[in-house]
Amino acid sequence: MRTRPLKVALLGCGVVGSEVARIMTTHADDLTQRIGAPVELAGVAVRRPSKVREGIDPSLITTDATALLKRGDIDIAIEVIGGIEPARALITTAFEQGISVVSANKALLAQDGAALHAAAEAAGLDLYYEAAVAGAIPLVRPMRESLAGDKINRVMGIVNGTTNFILDKMDSTGAGYQEALDEATALGYAEADPTADVEGYDAAAKAAILAGIAFHTRVRLDDVSREGMTEVSAADFASAKRMGCTIKLLAILERAADGESVTARVHPAMIPLSHPLASVREAYNAVFVEAEAAGRLMFYGPGAGGAPTASAVLGDLVAVARNKLAEATGPGESAYTQLPVSPMGDVVTRYHISLDVADKPGVLAQVATTFAEHGVSIDTVRQQGKDGEASLVVVTHRAPDAALSGTVEALRKLDTVRGVASIMRVEGE
Template sequence: MSKAKPALRVALLGCGVVGSQVVRLLHEQAGDLAARVGAPLELAGVAVRRLGRKRDADVDPALLTTDAEALVTRDDVDIVVEVIGGIEPARSLILAAMAHGKSVVSANKALLAEDGATIHGAARENGADLYFEASVAGAIPLLRPLRESLAGDRVRRVLGIVNGTTNYILDKMDSTGASFNDALEEAQALGYAEADPTADVEGFDAAAKAAILAGIAFHSRVTAADVHREGITEITAADVASARGMGYVIKLLAICARSDDGRSVGVRVHPAMIPRSHPLAGVREAYNAVFVEAESAGRLMFYGAGAGGAPTASAVLGDIVAVARNRIAGTRGPEESTYADLKVHPMGDSVTRYHVSLDVADKPGVLARVAEIFAGHDVSIQTVRQEGRGDDAQLVLVTHRASDAALSGTIKDLRDLNIVRAVASVMRVEGDDTP
């Protein structure tokens, strides 16, 4: 009979929505986790801001501490799990843990997207593991397939819904005709949106996730500052209805794609129309889904719960198991791969189709003048729909593929036309090339 291996000790930073579920799973699945790892996993301590606060998890009060730095540098701690979020003190605590030889599991998308170079560098310098599956798309196994399973392939594009709050809001606007504000209030009432929903509805959360996805997919360093970001606050019920009438649905998408020449990548987050026949169109409520297109593997889709305490804790536990196995075997997981060093090209170089809605004067020659502006910027029109309303009319145009810079120039010139009362909306159209 083989000798039982000593327990691996886990320090947990944060005991909120996710942290409390990590504690629960460590306790409830202790036997299974020990069998999978090859050694028991023990909770060494839990760092919290306030000791007396009521918590969802049944945590031994003796494990609680407000001295997070002392906890992560203790000699009896093997693995540090960070689920407090934000930049500081998370960054300082992770760096301190790694400097003391601890492996780290993190769910911190904001930190990894803003200063991943520092965190990955510290892991490399100190021979520590850094796993962060829970930082993107909650429970969905996505980063590890990109980082490991597709390591022998060439990824062309990553396209997906990576924020559950905005997907819930847009889904309700589409299915019920609700306004943005009404759908947001419902999301807040159900706990899908924070009291201050800025990070979600303005696209900051999705942009951080897009940066992480692009960095892994294209073996290049990408930060949140590199990501073109637009939120959904300007989406109206009229926009949603117009999309529905054309057989489209509006989603907030994270899009990471190689340029045609393969020398750069585009990374962007913005609302877009996609055909209702597209698999992403059927992603409802607060769920996430991501398409990965690779040269050999073809098109892959990852779908599931993108947020929430238990789903995110599931991803954290998976990383804990992987890190624990590595420590027992005396090995490390994969390091950050940035060998390709592809540059992030500006948004103006990104190419897609566009849906443009104009309020125009209802008189002869208007369409010809508008078409002339599009042609002047080498933007080809695919379809046109016009509806009269007294002295005014609504002109809806859908273009063929064109650069964002060309479309921006077109819109600027359209606004200068006296026959154009207003540019009511401009929406990118994606997904027509993905069945």
């Protein structure tokens, strides 16, 4: 066994970074045995050096991350800063210094993953990022290694714990959106500004990363169609229950039937209670992968939090350290297919549409005609009327999203339609 330690620079020491440092210290002997050499925390780059960090030697703390990377003895950098800058510049500097990188930065990888992979490959170094998607759940490495010999056709998952907690509370207690959000905030599941979660930005970044791995093509954050969940209401859950469904914020990645393109999207959707994702509760994540040979696979577990995310970071650290000792690198970017990403309008899906309409003869026929004019077939209709007003709930058969969206816009223009109360896709059937 090698006795000279592999030296690690930790960039960022927040909730995740402090857990990484703690585990590296408390499990040092085990890590040595698993890797074949000791790993030593050689420096910790932070913004606020005066903050007390229990269990971390104060002499390791620095505010100059660039100098830490350039000091000449660092083997591996762990980046848990988040955001685009200075994380991008620091990872680039690490590669220039011959340092392999473990990152948990979903936003940066979704935006600039191709450039970072190219820089790592040019330098003959590793870029690992299991912790960037779904926290502790082993997902990235199984998809890009264990399933490397298979063909993945579809990935559908819950990849944001905050939104799943909110929707689960709305479903189980009948709470409204704001009430459930307030509870999530009080329990620490939601940030003071929950926009990145509830508007789907966080899930979209993860979707871009997973799509690139699943389909061996470059998918950027801008390629992912995104809709938030702030408009989901208690009435939507009531409708879902009547259909034997619940509502989840889903990331859905699909290969076209002809294999010539892919789609990537994030939006709330109704899914049948019989689907495995329907039973994912609280702040848990789960990802459903459909592969040609392996069939359907389910990955489930805690998707966030300091300790779970640190577990994924440490798993990458062990893999990268072993590669260092073997003077080898693990799998890099696989983008050989160069498939185009189709727009949301090309996606074939189903709609659940709630309309407020006038309660008079001929309304249903007029609505049905509008659907027919746009080439959309109706599956079921439910109508309730009282005192000159009525609600009409229509569930469609599968059709291109563009046709469904066009139908909704035409319905809004009908004199007999007083409003479109809600629109939601139906998935997972």
